[in-house]
Amino acid sequence: MQEYYASCHTNGSLTLLFLPISRHSQNILHSNHHAASLSVSSALPAARSPRVSLIGNVTVYTNTTVVPNRNAIQSCYLARHPDARWWLPDDDDAAHIAYWARLDPESVYFVGGFGDKHFIGYIPLEIYQGAPASAEVSLQGSLVEQY
Ligand SMILES: *[C@@H]1O[C@H](CO)[C@@H](O)[C@H](O)[C@H]1NC(C)=O
Ligand SMILES: *[C@@H]1O[C@H](CO)[C@@H](O)[C@H](O)[C@H]1NC(C)=O
Ligand SMILES: *[C@@H]1O[C@H](CO)[C@@H](O)[C@H](O)[C@H]1NC(C)=O
Numbered sequence: 843m844q845e846y847y848a849s850c851h852t853n854g855s856l857t858l859l860f861l862p863i864s865r866h867s868q869n870i871l872h873s874n875h876h877a878a879s880l881s882v883s884s885a886l887p888a889a890r891s892p893r894v895s896l897i898g899n900v901t902v903y904t905n906t907t908v909v910p911n912r913n914a915i916q917s918c919y920l921a922r923h924p925d926a927r928w929w930l931p932d933d934d935d936a937a938h939i940a941y942w943a944r945l946d947p948e949s950v951y952f953v954g955g956f957g958d959k960h961f962i963g964y965i966p967l968e969i970y971q972g973a974p975a976s977a978e979v980s981l982q983g984s985l986v987e988q989y
Pocket of ligand 3 (some may be wrong): 905
C-alpha cells in the first residue's frame with residue numbers, strides 16, 4: 843500500500859502520519875511489536891532501479907499532547923507533503939483521526955538493481971543510521987505489515 847513518509851530524524855527513522863482508519867495502520871496496531879516494513883523505491887519501480895526495505899516497528903503517539911519535537915516534526919513533514927495539512931492530528935475539521943508516528947528501522951535490505959552489477963543485501967544498521975542526509979530525490983514508499 844502506498845504511504846507518505848518524511849525523513850525528519852537524523853538517525854534515519856521515518857515520520858509517518860498514522861491514520862487508524864487505514865488498513866495498514868490496523869495491521870500495525872494488531873501486531874505485538876507494531877512491526878512494519880516500508881519499501882522505498884524510485885517513482886517508477888523497475889528491476890534495474892535501486893530500492894530499499896526498512897524493517898522495524900512503529901511508535902504511535904496516540905496522546906497528541908506528548909509528541910517529542912512536535913512542531914519540528916510537523917514542519918518537516920508538511921515541507922515534504924504540503925497536502926497533508928488537511929489531516930493533521932488534533933484538527934477538529936479533519937476527516938479522520940490522525941497521529942504522529944515514527945518507524946524505527948531495525949534491518950535494512952537494499953537491492954541496488956541487477957545482482958551482477960549492484961549491491962544486494964543487508965546494510966548494517968549503524969551505517970544506515972549514521973548516513974548524512976542526501977539531496978531530495980523522487981521516492982515513494984509502500985508500507986506493509988510484517989510478522
Ligand atoms: C531515532 O531518533 C529519534 C529522535 O529523533 C528517537 O526517538 C528514536 O528512538 C531513534 N531511533 C533509534 C532506533 O535509535
Ligand atoms: C520493536 O520490536 C522489538 C522486537 O522485534 C521489540 O523488542 C521492541 O519492544 C519493539 N518496539 C516497540 C516500540 O514496539
Ligand atoms: C496525555 O499526556 C498528558 C501529559 O503527560 C497527560 O496529562 C494526559 O492525561 C494524557 N492523556 C491521556 C488521554 O492519556
